[in-house]
Amino acid sequence: MAQTSTQVVCPNCGGTMQFDPTAGKLKCIFCDSLFTQEEAEAFFNQQNEEEEIKESGSDWGDLAENMRAYSCNTCGAEIICDQNTAATKCPYCDNTTVIEAQFSGAIKPDFVIPFSFTKEQAMEKYKGYYEKRKLIPKDFLTGSKVEEIQGVYVPFWLYDGSVNIDAEFEAADKTETDKEIIRKIYKADRRGTINFENVPADASKRMPDDIMDSVEPFTFADLKPFSMTYMPGFLAERFDVEGDDDLQRAEKRVVNSAKQKTKDTVKHDEVTEKRGDYKVNYTKKKYAMLPIWYLTTSWQGKQWNFAMNGQTGKFTGDLPIDNTKLGLITGGSAIAAGVILYLIMKSLLVPVVAALIVALVVCFSLKGSMRPVHNATQANEYMDKNVKLVLSNDTYLRTERKQKQQNNSSSGG
Structure with missing residues (x-):
């Protein structure tokens, strides 16, 4: 039936x-x-x-x-x-x-963020996204079916809560003279809390977690009470990942952010965490439908997924790389750097080393721009700006002195 x-x-x-x-x-x-x-x-x-x-x-x-x-x-x-x-x-x-x-x-669902972009606008965003990438193979574009992009309300769990913090850091202030390096060592104790609200984790097994993380952040001031009247014209899914099963994803993010924000309260030149206890307390879990424009296309036997935040317009998705183009751009940059340095220095060693470094930097930078999809490790956008400290104590421990090595300009006989 x-x-x-x-x-x-x-x-x-x-x-x-x-x-x-x-x-x-x-x-x-x-x-x-x-x-x-x-x-x-x-x-x-x-x-x-x-x-x-x-x-x-x-x-x-x-x-x-x-x-x-x-x-x-x-x-x-x-x-x-x-x-x-x-x-x-x-x-x-x-x-x-x-x-x-x-x-x-x-x-x-408890809440929904309505779509702010039409299908035509999403298609234009996708075209603008790949047109900026010079390394994309031409035949990928001819086989891409941009018209098949779909608006989907994806189920998300949103978590509220706080992190209780008890941490100890070793810190140092460093000064230098002509003869020595001086480091004043401190023990820095920090205790306090930091609140978080609406840390998202998608609740769909079909949606890749890294793609959903990469279209963040969402602006949750636009959350509206759920109504089916936002659904017509779009696809939607019910959650198939329980809220308790997504807790770990949210917890890793808030703990990483809490660690960094706590470390930032230690105002010294060098800071190293020696001990840290970060306990996450959840106070609320909400079920929300969030807007995603989604496109899947196949090329050379591999599936390529693209997504756009239907609220903010942020677009993401890994793109294939034309290795011939990559080689030409990398090689051209390295040769240009090497030639300029050779004309200035009139020697080979430094220009060759510099050319290799330029080639590596350009290569990794270009590859990174084509593969932006990543799993989120921080939750800064959904947390208080600062830790509420109940203990902030820096205790002086000792001073360390290290002699600088002296360069001998002449040798005696």
Whole structure:
């Protein structure tokens, strides 16, 4: 038996409505009428009260354990999708079908950030993203299907809490004279707390974690109470990673940030952590749907994933490298540096060494620009700027002196 699905229809003409990121309202694709979320919800709730829930009599037999059948309310077709799909497109009428059961009860999201960019804007962002990269192979561009970019509401867990800090550092202030290096050594004790709010971790097994980390940060001041009226026109998923299973990802980030922020409170020339105890206390966990424009394309037997933050427009994704172009740019930079130094110094050793260093720097820099996707290690954007210290004590321990080596300009006989 197919489960219930729905389209949000226009109160004026009965046509299908979709969320318009530009207007921030629902828009009818037929008569162009615009409605606020409150107006659409009122009409939608009235429909549910007046109409009986439609059930399909088709028998699909034994569906796979993780598959479900849903009935499209626009054309009546039954749609097969997996159990975590929350909004999908009907392959027959192309209307977005919202699966009501995925947004109800205990699995109803708490919040949503609506899309701020249209599909056309996302396509332009993607083109601008790869056009800046000079090392991209030409045939990758011809095979890329930019028109297939999709808007997806991705499930995320958002974590609030604090980190209790008890740390000890060895610090030093360094001065130099003509004859010696002087280091004054201190023991620096720090105890305190730092709060964090809305540290995100995606709750979808299908979305690569590093891609989702790389489109951050989100601006959570724009969080809105969840409403299904933001879903039409976009795809969506229900979470398939439990909130407790994502805790470790969030914890690593807040601890790393807490360590660095605590170290920054030690105002000496050299600082080394000798002991650190960072205990994370969670106070709240929220379930939110966050907007992502997502594109997957295949090239030379490999899948390439690209994503854009649907709120901020930040685009990310690893790109293939044309090694011939890389070699020409790297070699050209090295030769130019070597020739300039040779003309200045009239010797070979230093220019050759410098050319090799330039080649390595240019090579790694260019490769890095083509492979920006990474797992997040910090949570600075979601934490207090400073640690609230209850103990900040620097104790002088000793002074160390080291004689400088003297260069003999002449030798006696």
